[in-house]
Amino acid sequence: MEKNDKIEAPATKKEPNYRGVKAMPFVIGNETFEKLGTIGTSSNLLVYLTTVFNMKSITATNVINIFNGTCNFGTLLGAFISDTYLGRYKTLGIASISSFLGMLILTMTATLPGLHPPKCGSGECVGATVGQLAFLFTAFVFLVVGASGIRPCNLAFGADQFNPKTESGKRGINSFFNWYYFTFTFAMMVSLTVIVYVQASISWAVGLAIPAFLMFLSCAVFFVGTRIYVMILPLGSPMTSLIQTLVVAFKKRKLQLPDNPLELDSLFTYHSPLSINSKLAYTNQLRWLNKAAIIREEDEINADGSAADPWNLCSVQQVEEMKCVIRVTPIWISGVVYYVILALTQTYLVFQALQTDRRFSRSGNFKIPAATYNILTMMSLTIWIPVYDRLLVPLLRRVTRREEGITMLQRMGIGIFLAVVTMLVSGLVEARRRGVALTRPTLGVERGRGAVSAMSGYWLAPQLALAGVSEAFTVIGQIEFFYKQFPENMRSFAGSFLFCGFAISSYFTSFLVSVVHNTTRVGASGNWLAEDLNEGRLDYFYYLVAGLEALNLGYFLVCARWYRYKSNDTSDSSVQMEKLGDAPKSV
Numbered sequence: 001m002e003k004n005d006k007i008e009a010p011a012t013k014k015e016p017n018y019r020g021v022k023a024m025p026f027v028i029g030n031e032t033f034e035k036l037g038t039i040g041t042s043s044n045l046l047v048y049l050t051t052v053f054n055m056k057s058i059t060a061t062n063v064i065n066i067f068n069g070t071c072n073f074g075t076l077l078g079a080f081i082s083d084t085y086l087g088r089y090k091t092l093g094i095a096s097i098s099s100f101l102g103m104l105i106l107t108m109t110a111t112l113p114g115l116h117p118p119k120c121g122s123g124e125c126v127g128a129t130v131g132q133l134a135f136l137f138t139a140f141v142f143l144v145v146g147a148s149g150i151r152p153c154n155l156a157f158g159a160d161q162f163n164p165k166t167e168s169g170k171r172g173i174n175s176f177f178n179w180y181y182f183t184f185t186f187a188m189m190v191s192l193t194v195i196v197y198v199q200a201s202i203s204w205a206v207g208l209a210i211p212a213f214l215m216f217l218s219c220a221v222f223f224v225g226t227r228i229y230v231m232i233l234p235l236g237s238p239m240t241s242l243i244q245t246l247v248v249a250f251k252k253r254k255l256q257l258p259d260n261p262l263e264l265d266s267l268f269t270y271h272s273p274l275s276i277n278s279k280l281a282y283t284n285q286l287r288w289l290n291k292a293a294i295i296r297e298e299d300e301i302n303a304d305g306s307a308a309d310p311w312n313l314c315s316v317q318q319v320e321e322m323k324c325v326i327r328v329t330p331i332w333i334s335g336v337v338y339y340v341i342l343a344l345t346q347t348y349l350v351f352q353a354l355q356t357d358r359r360f361s362r363s364g365n366f367k368i369p370a371a372t373y374n375i376l377t378m379m380s381l382t383i384w385i386p387v388y389d390r391l392l393v394p395l396l397r398r399v400t401r402r403e404e405g406i407t408m409l410q411r412m413g414i415g416i417f418l419a420v421v422t423m424l425v426s427g428l429v430e431a432r433r434r435g436v437a438l439t440r441p442t443l444g445v446e447r448g449r450g451a452v453s454a455m456s457g458y459w460l461a462p463q464l465a466l467a468g469v470s471e472a473f474t475v476i477g478q479i480e481f482f483y484k485q486f487p488e489n490m491r492s493f494a495g496s497f498l499f500c501g502f503a504i505s506s507y508f509t510s511f512l513v514s515v516v517h518n519t520t521r522v523g524a525s526g527n528w529l530a531e532d533l534n535e536g537r538l539d540y541f542y543y544l545v546a547g548l549e550a551l552n553l554g555y556f557l558v559c560a561r562w563y564r565y566k567s568n569d570t571s572d573s574s575v576q577m578e579k580l581g582d583a584p585k586s587v
Helices: 020-043 045-051 057-086 088-111 130-159 167-202 204-228 238-251 287-293 316-338 340-345 348-354 370-400 408-439 457-485 488-519 538-562
Strands: none
Touching: 020 088, 020 130, 020 167, 020 204, 045 057, 057 088, 057 130, 057 238, 057 488, 088 130, 088 204, 130 167, 130 457, 130 488, 167 204, 167 370, 238 287, 238 316, 238 488, 287 316, 316 340, 316 408, 316 457, 316 488, 316 538, 340 348, 340 408, 340 457, 340 488, 340 538, 348 370, 348 408, 348 457, 348 538, 370 457, 408 457, 408 538, 457 488, 488 538
């Protein structure tokens, strides 16, 4: 790599040699192989623990929940280490190697007989020994480290390869967000079909060796592109600056702000030349934070213009960066509620499919696996993204005069509205499925559940297709929103926001299901979420979630109306924007 390709020191202000289009195949390739290697395995771990390690269902479920939750929440630590110490390139490199080692160790647990308990015979099953579990959990630890580093950094690292100051760079970043999620979805489709089939039907040893090899390819592809990457090095903990701003604003809470926002003489307007963050325009929103920048007589300033004691005086730049984080948080909360529909497609939709006619054709005997129906969501998303990126965005660009077609918040709002429609359609389909099961001859009984409805499983396609399009709008919009609206030195942390939202939403969904299960009644002893869906009212539950998503849509619209996009201070008069009514509008 040439010296001018890397940002060795921000103080030099040398323009990096951006090679976005050339670097994209390596970044996307790393992401694709990593997802091919890990998603197929993680989605089938529950089966692996119960069939190979002879765990009880409840034990295996708890292990998987803890593993997935730790992976998602670990992204916060990964983002902190990346932004503070290692930078995104080193964090991704270490995390990729860790994921490969985790997959390799997991493969060994299936390949070597001494690393897993014997298969259950006619007698009682023998559980795993302490040593076997220790080896298994060692694999999990490596996988958690890998996920904690890869998930918050790979998207931001890919966007780093484009110049955000040029039109082509901005367009490249917008396109990259779409294609990133496209490859992510494609990898999920392949993993959940081919790799899961090999693991379940052929051999666990072979089925786990394939993802391990794919993870090796992911590492190889990533390091091959090293010479052309732009690497933005960390400058210290961004969290320290945020905490300082809150502390100083609290200390100066009794001070009075200038009546005229244009009178900035009493505010500390210093912007460090070492900062990689763009200089932000002064805003009147969240004005109580502005007190942190008021200069008192006792506040000393160094010769270079910086504050002598950053715990007593913060700059307007620091204040505006803190405002960016605070403004994003309410939008993120709306995403936590939105993700409930994604969680339901992984659970109750499968239960729906189990009690429908899953024959591939009326005259055939081959049945589509219940979990495979989720591929329809991924197919819908995979088809929609290129259509949106290549056809709709250019058309919208002509109408709105915006490079991205519509704003990020508009995009998220459309997705949340489609979530409401998705749940309403899901309720109507479930009402039909249940009605057919109760009034017409069935196709037998699903073991452990109940009568199978004669309604074709293909009736589930509309709700799954809607869920895919909704996800394309909301989740991709959130990815782009977090990346662009957080300060530049917190972009890895911004990436972890999405995964923390998934984790919290999973817990919230479990809580919601438990409450509905314990408080609703159908007949003498049933409830909406009965084991046999024909005896319950899953359609009522879907309508309840639709109402919840409708409330969430209203909350999102209020937050979007209040929100102001991050704006750079590009001229001496930029501070007049908000007073003159030209502040960047949210929608």
